[in-house]
Amino acid sequence: MAIDVAHALEYLHHHSEEPIIHCDLKTSNILLDQEMVGHISDFGLSKMISTDRLNYSANKLSSLGLRGTIGYAAPEKVEVVVEGATSIAQTDEDFICVTLDWWPTNKCDYDQCPWGQVGLFNLDLKNKILEKAVKAFHPLRIRVGGSLQDQVVYNVRNNIENCKPFQKQDKGFLFGFSIGCLDMKRWDELNEAKVTFGLNAFIGRKESETEKTLWVGNELCGVGVSARIEAKQYAKDMATLKNLVKEMYPNPKTQPKVLGPGGHDIIDGVTHHIYNLGPGNNPDVVRRVQDPFFLTQIAQTFKDVSNAIDKFAPWSGAWVSESGGAYNSGGQLVSYLDQLGMTSVYNHKVYCRQALTGGNYALLNTTTFVPNPDYYGALLWHIVMGSKVISVTHKGSPYLHPGVSFVFINLSKNTSFEIDIFHDLNLNGGSPNFEFKGHKEREEYHLTPKDGNILSSVVLLNETPLELSDSLEIPELKPELVDGLIPINIVAHSIAFITIRDFNAPACS
Template structure:
């Protein structure tokens, strides 16, 4: 009996220590000025052209999620996009530079993408019927989405026969007629296009094909001229984005130097910093704060190129899926992906990026929605909460604790309070977070002009059953599931005593809105 009593005592003691003790961390927010400002529609998701036989690593994860096959009448898809009110959508991707538009004097036969071993991305050229385009635009208009459309930049170009590399140079001027006819069609139909982008991953070393910086710059000058001509009213004119590829400093700087002032409105670049989708170490990379931080230098370098060569514009992440070739089948659609994704949102907004486009809304393993059922994956809800809670004004945020705790803060959408995002990458440590204002060093100290009477609003995101590779996300302990009408569930906060620290459990994300924080930057 004595031995059993000792065992029970030790068990209770261990429980007490595991529950009662946590790392105490002080997060300091500099609230007097902002350090960056994002677009109001910072969250963006992509839609791609891939056919159902797009396959990687002996799997074909796109199904009918490509735009030529996607069920636009699906109620879950409709509600998922509409819930953002609005959601920014980028249409484009690898096959956009093989897509023609069946419109104008050249309209005729309209072949679909087919497998071809020696074709770009192992597919033939494809074609977009205007009937299908009308269906796509009807969907986007009804959901209130803001559209970026990626145009074919290889029209009229020929492969340099002397270039035997896997990513050969394509020479010649851009043939703009088909793109112009497509834009004219959109004007006649009074379609609202927020922005046009020219080409996909043709810059620098390229992916399967590339264009030299000087030539691409000349193509963009022609592009700008056409858009300005078709849209003489600057207030309704779509903005121009590019070059939509992987950042290489010398190439980007030359491209922006050639295009010159007020040609490119948004400098887009792509990120797949987790490596290939079949990497067995993917699940470890995604939880490694030191690995996740390595990409920060690229964001700083892009922002610097924009500052030096295109200060009238802004840096955008035009496409980011984490792991390339459709993502990791056991990781990219699960709770674990949020360690990477939410950290990316925080990091890029801090490093002066205006928009972040997630590959993809649907399709592949890395989509925000399940490719076959359309049910939202965990990252969808993380993105929706960001969109609703994190405003455009970014605040400097730092702490004195473990690298496994990430912290980012913005003024709220209303602009009066602040919302902080806390990401706990550790699978064993709980963090007790106190938030300090750099103006008074203690948020909860008695001050004449601030009395913490309003409760803190907290959104704790955790995986079902504690399994970070689960597709089911818990909000404050309750699974997020669609309603019986296929609507996105309500996502209300739990209220907390504002004088207590924010408790961030292992393997969890917390959004917390701090009422009455008195941030001068948010009051302006």
């Protein structure tokens, strides 16, 4: 056995494509095959070095950066406890929401212009892929808005003679663009879906008309983004807006909801925006999106918003009305789906992803409209996950993120996890009642990046690439049927949606 190990180490040091030094060699990492030949396993603590460093001293070598390498690593055991007796929160049925933004083609950040022809003035609403991507959700909630909504005017009854979209300006306008005019034909086209529409803020407002015009708009509260108003004035105008909505839509069943910062019995939803990864050109964006400790920090914001609503506006619900990860059009090739579980746990009703099209964070490719990986993650959530939220905890690595009923996100680069499910029916605490073993086949959807590259625009479902058909149809998302007695295995760098049909949680009945 010692000779087998020596041969393996000699190969790793001198004959592999990149020299590898195993940093955790011990008896538990030596595996025997059927012929009793020894093999080295568990490469999670190995180091890859270039050939010109092979002559370095041991001290110098020990300072090299830690790297993960290809090799066998036994999965970590993880216990997941489901408290199925009661629910802890509830989302809207249409929890998944996407935004359509106003940005024109010449919206640029960091020497790149990622919006193309997909802003609200230019978007080809008859594109077949776009149409089928939206219809796959049946329905998909769409939020129309963004930074430039504060400079939009609406050509009602054709009372604006020169109705033009946004024009680039050097100075004197918010965000460097002029006022944009939307005609009613385009309005009708946009409103064929379930739409959450953002109103403008300052257009037409004059000091002499303070009782006639409303100050509502995008990111105007607190410190604001390029513009702000005082809370007292905002509250008055939201109350006026609510009265206008009631007057124009007297039937409560068809009456639009009013969303915005709080107010007693005025708003139906309290909205906030999340861009917790920092600016799109931040070199740490890729690292941050894989760091569970960093990603979890934003949970405090969701909790604070939920607690504030419970205390001051219990008649309404929390919405994330815009979230793109990194601001200023997002980070190139960076995709994420870590916040859906967190927001649902903290009783948020809707989560609007920035954006359906446009920017680096789009669910659909800006040029071709071919779905990006996060589109399929959002679609699977819409298909698989229900609206009732039950508590799920786990004992194991923080790189494994439990969702609800169930979605698991494995952020680890090298480690897979073997999941055992426990059912906790105790209403007053205590140990879980029993380990759950399913007797029916469970449905598993495992999303992994192509070739293990987390920046790939191609995602695999159960090892099969998700690609449009020849007729441009969205691929059917078929689960893998797995024996319910086998532990759940979550591979490295993956998102898994697991449906267990014979798990009876009273809270979900």
